[in-house]
Amino acid sequence: MNTNSTGRLAGKKVAILTADGFEESELLKPRAALEAEGAETVIVSPKQDAVRSWSGDGFGESIAVDIHVSKADASGFDALLLPGGVINPDRLRIEPDAIKFVRAFFDAGKPVAAICHGPQILIEAGVVDGRRLTSYASIKTDLINAGADWVDEEVVCDQGLVTSRKPADIPAFSDKFIEEIAEGVHSGQHG
Numbered sequence: 370m371n372t373n374s375t376g377r378l379a380g381k382k383v384a385i386l387t388a389d390g391f392e393e394s395e396l397l398k399p400r401a402a403l404e405a406e407g408a409e410t411v412i413v414s415p416k417q418d419a420v421r422s423w424s425g426d427g428f429g430e431s432i433a434v435d436i437h438v439s440k441a442d443a444s445g446f447d448a449l450l451l452p453g454g455v456i457n458p459d460r461l462r463i464e465p466d467a468i469k470f471v472r473a474f475f476d477a478g479k480p481v482a483a484i485c486h487g488p489q490i491l492i493e494a495g496v497v498d499g500r501r502l503t504s505y506a507s508i509k510t511d512l513i514n515a516g517a518d519w520v521d522e523e524v525v526c527d528q529g530l531v532t533s534r535k536p537a538d539i540p541a542f543s544d545k546f547i548e549e550i551a552e553g554v555h556s557g558q559h560g
Contacts, residue, residue: 375407376405376406376407376408377406377407377547377551378403378406378407378408378547378550378551379406379407379408380407381407381408381409381447381448381550382408382409382410382411382445382446382447383403383408383409383410383411383446383447383448383449383450383550384410384411384413384441384443384446384448384449384450384470385400385410385411385412385413385449385450385452386413386414386438386449386450386451386461386467386470386471386490387412387413387414387420387451387452387457387461388414388415388416388420388456388457388460388461388464388467389416389420389421389428389456389457389460390421390422390423390428390454390455390456390457390459390460391420391422391423391452391453391454391456391457392422392423392424392452392453392454392457392484392485392486392536393422393423393424393429393430394424394536394539395452395453395454395484395485395487395536395539396422396432396450396452397422397430398536398539398543399450399452399482399484399539399542399543399546400450402543402544402547403450403543403546403547403550406547408447408550410450411435411436411446412432412433412434412435412436413434413435413436413437413438413441413470414434414437414438415437415438415439415460415461415464415466415467416434416437417434417437418433418434419431419432419433419434420432420434422454423454423455423456423457438464438466438467438470439466441466441470442473443470443473443474443477443479444473444477446474446479447479447480447550447553448474448479448480448481448482448546448549448550449470449471449474449479449480449481449482450481450482450483450546451471451481451482451483451484451487451488451490451491452484452485452487453483453484453485453486453487453505454485454486455486457486457487458486458487458488458489458490459486459489461490462489462490462492462493467490468490468493468494471490471491471494471496472494472495472496475494475496475558477554478529478554478555478556478557478558479529479554479555479558480529480530480531480546480549480550480552480555480558481529481530481531481558482530482531482532482542482545482546482549483502483504483530483531483532484532484533484534484535484538484539484542485504485505485533485534485535485536486504486505486507486508487504487532488502488504488508488512488517488532489504489508489511491530492511492512492515496530497512497515497516497517498515498516498517499516499517499518500516500517500518500527500530501517501518501520501525501527502517502518502519502520502525502527502530502532503519503520503521503522503524503525503532503533503534504519504532504534505534505535506521506534509521521534522534523538523541523542524538524541524542524544524545526545526549527557528555528556528557528558529549529552529554529555529557529558530558531545531546531549
């Protein structure tokens, strides 16, 4: 629960779209950083009650789902976080409501952050063509084939789209995402 009403993101609401199998650190650590800056975070999922993380060699912590993706409206949020993990993005990219939700953030010019395998969802949403970004190395070719300008850097920001490669990048990823949310809507953010 957010208790900081004076941070840089006070009054901001961030959706975290996830399914089972999200990389635990890629959701929990950015979420903690967002909340420390005053943001309210909301777990959005195609699952009803809870989602399970992936940690190490198996499923880890479960977290409560706040709203089903079919009932989520991007207009009620200031930004979107897409954690990675191998399983999570694969499950989300076959959910039409999840893809529609992601696309709405781009259409509105709102900041979106995706880490590790999270950009796979962006491919399905059709929003990477012509965009500069990074990801986990194993999906590099997928992103290039979808039209992205892929680079191997700790954190990449392209007009409100923030991407990183792996858990080691989380501090830089979180800092850049917080900065982008504080700036607000980006006219260059598009689908």
